[in-house]
Amino acid sequence: MRIEDCYRILELRPGASEQEVTRAWRELIKVWHPDRFANDPLMRKRAEEKVKALNEAYETIRGTRVEKETPRRPSTAWPVACVIAALIVLARRPTPGGLIIAAVLCGIAVVLFVKSR
Numbered sequence: 001m002r003i004e005d006c007y008r009i010l011e012l013r014p015g016a017s018e019q020e021v022t023r024a025w026r027e028l029i030k031v032w033h034p035d036r037f038a039n040d041p042l043m044r045k046r047a048e049e050k051v052k053a054l055n056e057a058y059e060t061i062r063g064t065r066v067e068k069e070t071p072r073r074p075s076t077a078w079p080v081a082c083v084i085a086a087l088i089v090l091a092r093r094p095t096p097g098g099l100i101i102a103a104v105l106c107g108i109a110v111v112l113f114v115k116s117r
Helices: 003-009 018-032 041-069 077-092 096-116
Strands: none
Touching: 003 041, 018 041, 077 096
16 A cells, blocks of 8 residues: 555545554544444445555555664664673683583674674
8 A cells, every 4th residue: 555545544644654554544433433334234344444554554654664763773772781691700700611501602692793783
């Protein structure tokens, strides 16, 4: 579905704020909710189709907006935590086993750090 069509379905202008999109979606869902037409099968069917279109439009706009507004940058917290854990292991267990565990943790830290870049 094209983004322009999504705004038209939600009765909004292109580029509306996230709050406007959510408010319009909620209002239209209240108006077209199929349970309001329990006694009229034709209107109930029409309402179900309208709600599907509203939900698809809302999800499309939100999905597009998330991609544009929040490009996520991977965190470096996990690699740092692995290095700290390795240092703690070495301090508490300066044995060959502790050295192996610390080396594995440092290796994991390197892999995570490289993936975060």
